[in-house]
Amino acid sequence: MEEIISIKNLYYTYISGKDRVDALRGVDLGITKGEIFGFLGPNGAGKTTTIKLLLGILLPQKGELAIFGRSPSLPAARQSVGYMPETADYYRYLTPVELLNMYGNIFGIEKSLLGGRISELLELVDIKNAAGRLMGTFSKGMMQKVSFAQALINDPDLLILDEPTSGLDPVSRKRMREVIRHLREKGKTVFFSSHELSEVELVSDRIGILDRGNLLAIGPVKDLLGGRGEGESLETFFLKIIEERA
Amino acid sequence: MRTIRAIAGSMIRELLRKKDFYVLFIFILVLLGLLSSQTFFDLEGVSRYVKDLGYSLLMLFSFIIAVTFTAKQLPSEIEARTIYPLLAKPVSRHMFILGKYFGGLVVSVITFTLFFAVYAAFYLAGGEEGSPMLLVQGYIFGVFFLCLVVALVLFFSNFLTLSANVTLSFILYMIINGFSDSFRDLALFSKGAASVLYGAIYYLLPHFDFFDLRVRLTHAWDPLATWVIAAVAVYTFVYCSILLYFAGILFGRKRL
Numbered sequence: 001m002e003e004i005i006s007i008k009n010l011y012y013t014y015i016s017g018k019d020r021v022d023a024l025r026g027v028d029l030g031i032t033k034g035e036i037f038g039f040l041g042p043n044g045a046g047k048t049t050t051i052k053l054l055l056g057i058l059l060p061q062k063g064e065l066a067i068f069g070r071s072p073s074l075p076a077a078r079q080s081v082g083y084m085p086e087t088a089d090y091y092r093y094l095t096p097v098e099l100l101n102m103y104g105n106i107f108g109i110e111k112s113l114l115g116g117r118i119s120e121l122l123e124l125v126d127i128k129n130a131a132g133r134l135m136g137t138f139s140k141g142m143m144q145k146v147s148f149a150q151a152l153i154n155d156p157d158l159l160i161l162d163e164p165t166s167g168l169d170p171v172s173r174k175r176m177r178e179v180i181r182h183l184r185e186k187g188k189t190v191f192f193s194s195h196e197l198s199e200v201e202l203v204s205d206r207i208g209i210l211d212r213g214n215l216l217a218i219g220p221v222k223d224l225l226g227g228r229g230e231g232e233s234l235e236t237f238f239l240k241i242i243e244e245r246a
Numbered sequence: 247m248r249t250i251r252a253i254a255g256s257m258i259r260e261l262l263r264k265k266d267f268y269v270l271f272i273f274i275l276v277l278l279g280l281l282s283s284q285t286f287f288d289l290e291g292v293s294r295y296v297k298d299l300g301y302s303l304l305m306l307f308s309f310i311i312a313v314t315f316t317a318k319q320l321p322s323e324i325e326a327r328t329i330y331p332l333l334a335k336p337v338s339r340h341m342f343i344l345g346k347y348f349g350g351l352v353v354s355v356i357t358f359t360l361f362f363a364v365y366a367a368f369y370l371a372g373g374e375e376g377s378p379m380l381l382v383q384g385y386i387f388g389v390f391f392l393c394l395v396v397a398l399v400l401f402f403s404n405f406l407t408l409s410a411n412v413t414l415s416f417i418l419y420m421i422i423n424g425f426s427d428s429f430r431d432l433a434l435f436s437k438g439a440a441s442v443l444y445g446a447i448y449y450l451l452p453h454f455d456f457f458d459l460r461v462r463l464t465h466a467w468d469p470l471a472t473w474v475i476a477a478v479a480v481y482t483f484v485y486c487s488i489l490l491y492f493a494g495i496l497f498g499r500k501r502l
Contacts (some may be wrong), residue, residue: 014501057502075336083334089326090254093263098256105252125429134263152329160334231450 001032003069004158004189005054010063012049012213013235023049023212025234026063031206035170036184038221040202042242045210048086048192051162054191055083066159079107082156085165086193088147092136095144096127099135100153107154121149126172140167148176149181159183161192166200177203201234209241216241253345254352257319261353267311271360274307277366297369297376298464301384305458308358308388312395315413316350316426320403320497329502339495343400347490350396358388359448369463379469387473389458390482397489398452404496421429422454440498452485 007029014021023046033039041047052058056072070077090099097118104114122128125145129140133214135146144167151159160179165173180190180203194200200207201221208218217224225232281296323329332344366381366394395415402411426448433445456478462470 015475052330052502055331057328057330060431062286075338075341076335079336081334083331086331087450090328091260092326093260102252102256103331103335105255106249106332106337108248147331209321210252 001034001185003030004033004035004067005031005037005191006064006066006069006217007050010050010053010065011061012046012058013061014049022213024053027210027213027215029208029215029218031103031189034184035043036180036190036203037192038200038207039191039210040195040200040207041193041210043225044212046213047210048162051083051160051191051193054160055081070207080154080157082151082154082159082161083159084090084147084151084164087098088140088148090135090150090168091141093134095132096149097124097131099146100150103150103153109154116153117153117155117198121152124152124175125149126175138234141169143174147174148179152179154203157188159188159190159192161173161190161194164192165192165194165196173199197234197238206211207234211242211245213243216245247427250263250343250345250348253332253337253342253449254349257315257346257349258352258356259351261315266314269355270307270311271357274303274361276377277303278368281299290500295462298460299384300365300368301463302357304361305388305391305460308354308361309395312350312354312392313399313412313415314347315353316396316399317403317415318408319350319400321408324502333450333502341500343490343494343497347396347400347493350400351393354392354396355389358392359385362388376463377469380463380466383392383470384463387457387478388411389461391454392451393482393486394454394457397493401489401493401496404493404500417489418452419454422451424452426451426455435473453481456481 007027010024010027010029012024013021014023027046027050037049039047049058053060054067054072056074056078059073063200065072067077067081072078072081074076094102100118100121101114104117109117119128121130125148126147127145135143138146144164148161148164151161157217166178168176177199180192183190184205190203192200204221206218206220207224221234225234225237278300281300323332333339337345362385366385369376369381370378398418399411399415402414406414429448429451431442433441433448436444459470461467
């Protein structure tokens with residue numbers, strides 16, 4: 001199977017004056033094509049740092065990291081990547097259509113295709129009725145929907161979602177799950193971090209649990225829970241593994 | 247190129263949708279209108295005074311818009327976290343800086359053009375001799391000036407806070423317009439290390455004064471020779487290229 005994300009012995013430390021925070025301590029991870037991978041961990045576990053490294057926003061200090069076999073710091077490596085950040089706040093003086101147009105242009109999507117793609121995405125995230133409104137007037141949930149739409153503008157082969165369901169109503173969450181499953185059917189790879197364990201359990205093929213920069217567990221949800229006894233929920237498993245380490 | 251266009255395009259929309267620009271534009275329009283009305287009294291030299299003050303205001307307001315608009319670009323992208331989805335796209339850090347540069351420049355040139363059109367109308371209607379060619383040169387030099395200002399402010403954005411950036415830019419503007427020649431004189435008339443230091447300051451400072459055609463326009467002197475314009479264009483290009491290169495390097499090293 002083609003490996004879309006490859007992380008080997010990855011380290012990252014934040015240094016501010018005399019303070020050192022080891023965000024990642026030798027993480028190894030491989031994600032193959034068509035996989036939905038849920039990335040779990042408590043606050044400060046290193047999830048967002050991993051995502052920033054995967055997007056080339058941060059550079060690895062030690063270890064190897066590749067997406068589609070290339071360093072993510074190369075802009076061309078990100079041509080087929082879609083990213084939805086944890087806190088969605090977009091240019092408040094633009095409308096969703098203008099934002100998607102801007103991003104579409106950056107990806108070099110042909111004008112003749114871009115209009116249709118934007119319309120399709122706005123319908124998908126159920127925000128077509130606000131397509132011409134300035135985003136400064138949007139609620140958090142609406143911004144989150146725009147954020148999801150912008151992540152899909154280039155029809156990405158790898159979709160990286162950071163806490164995608166926060167701020168979304170149940171209907172929108174369900175729709176997002178459906179879209180993620182649909183992407184898997186199309187052979188796309190999805191890497192997402194979340195605190196919503198039930199969400200992760202519902203859609204992930206495999207999960208990884210990160211705590212204080214260490215990957216504590218990795219594998220299919222069923223396998224991980226199977227090893228811990230029947231009937232254990234992901235939440236119980238997650239809490240146990242984090243508490244054991246503490 | 248499409249990336250630079252896309253980033254710059256969003257900045258132009260920002261300008262057109264914010265009130266700052268309209269307020270300043272109306273303000274300068276009213277100010278120049280009031281100033282020009284003084285010529286009706288036919289007082290000797292008043293027309294020149296209006297041209298002089300009008301040009302100074304035109305440059306100052308263009309400078310204010312260029313500095314305040316450009317200085318907030320990087321901090322607001324980082325603060326609002328809009329930078330993350332943008333840098334997650336196939337956009338290099340240098341490309342991002344160039345997009346912000348051209349966006350800031352286009353916005354500044356649009357405002358300058360509108361201000362200059364008002365100034366030119368009053369200038370030509372002023373009653374005294376005034377060469378349209380000199381006006382064109384004044385416009386070109388104004389654009390060169392903004393090229394340098396926007397590059398400088400963007401460079402400062404990498405290591406200064408918004409308020410420090412704006413303050414330093416204004417201080418530089420005042421120092422260069424007021425004391426640039428003093429540094430040259432000090433370099434010429436002092437000796438040893440002091441002469442080298444003053445000389446270094448003189449040559450390193452961005453010479454906003456090179457673009458100042460106020461006296462020439464006010465007194466309706468002859469237009470500049472072509473080689474002078476070419477020399478100033480080369481100076482602007484080289485200075486901006488150096489600033490943008492280092493702005494890109496610094497931004498590339500910035501931990502986001």
